[in-house]
Amino acid sequence: MPRPFTLPTQALEWLVPAPNMKVLTLAGPSLPVALARQGHQVIAIDKDVAVVSRLREAGIVAVVAQAESLPFDPCQFDAVLAHQTFHRFAPGLVLSEMARVLRPGGAACVSLLARDDSVPWVRRLIARLRELDPHAMSGDYGLEAVGHLLDSKYFPEHDATSYRHWVPTSRPDMLAMVERLPAARGLDEADRAELVADVAALYDNAAPSGRDALRLPYQLRCWRAWVDHVELTAPIDIDDDGLSIAL
Structure with a gap:
């Protein structure tokens, strides 16, 4: 149901101030273009050759590569950003790689667009759909x-903020989404017709008069975490009781 999304200017300026x-x-095609337009x-990088x-x-200078094995020398970037992609990476690998390529004082920046289920009509829609499927419209994004x-x-220090984002959804779009479940x-x-009728009534009751579409609420959540290179350069201390193997 959500349409293609571009980070708003205020979010870009917060992430890369x-x-x-x-x-x-x-990964992803939209964020690099938006940042380049801001003058950065x-x-x-992306694994997909077509995206690159x-x-x-x-x-845009683009490279076919994986986030867990970045093909860059250390301390190259002021910020490393992942929008809607961070959960795809192996955390044990990507975090050390992000830290390695960041300059001192640089930040790892992550943003995610997550549906806001606090709006009453959204809660009613979810409740009706979960009568059929307990996992409908679920997920932590x-x-x-x-x-x-x-x-x-x-990344021992971090900051966070969020922005409200509304996605218009028309009555036909919502009913089509329900029928695709x-x-x-x-x-x-008969039961499918009853479900569609219930969702149509929900839409009609929630839609403000004079407006063509309901607006589905989302939260754009953003984090900045500042790198600490100490962990990348600290010596390895062997416990006195540890096994030592001479080479």
């Missing part, structure tokens, strides 16, 4: 993965 910063983006020096080709056509960043020894497709014709 200084002018003309050198930034690395981890942008390098992008499109970015190059747009004038990658929020759980952010905990790895906030708990990381490489696996649980709805498994109903007989």
Whole structure:
């Protein structure tokens, strides 16, 4: 149901607050272009060759690479950003790589767009759909993965903010979404018609008069975590009781 999303200017300025910063983006085509338009020096990576080709056509320096094994020398970037992609990476690998390529004082920046289920009509829609499927409209949108960043020894200090974002959804779009649900497709014709009628009534009751579409609420949640290189350079201390093997 959500349409393609571009981070608003205020979110970009919060994530990358200084002018003309050198930034690395981890996967995705929209963020590098938006940052370049803000005047930053942008390098992008993506595993998808087609995405990298499109970015190059747009004038972005882009490389086919994985976030867990960055092909860059240490201390190259002021910020490393991941929008809607951080949960795809292996935290034990990507966090040390992000720390390695950041300059002293640099920040790992993560943003996620998550539906806001606190709005009453959204709660009613979810409750009706979960009568059929307990897992309908569920998921943490990658929020759980952010905990790895906030708990990381490489990033001991962090800050966070959020922005409200509204996505218009029309009556036909909402009914089509409901009919596409696996649980709805498994109903007989009468029960499926009853479900669609219930959702249509919910939409009609919630839609403000004079407006063509309801607005589905989302929260754009953003985090900045500042790198500490001590953990990358600290000597390894062997416990007195540990096994020592001479080479």
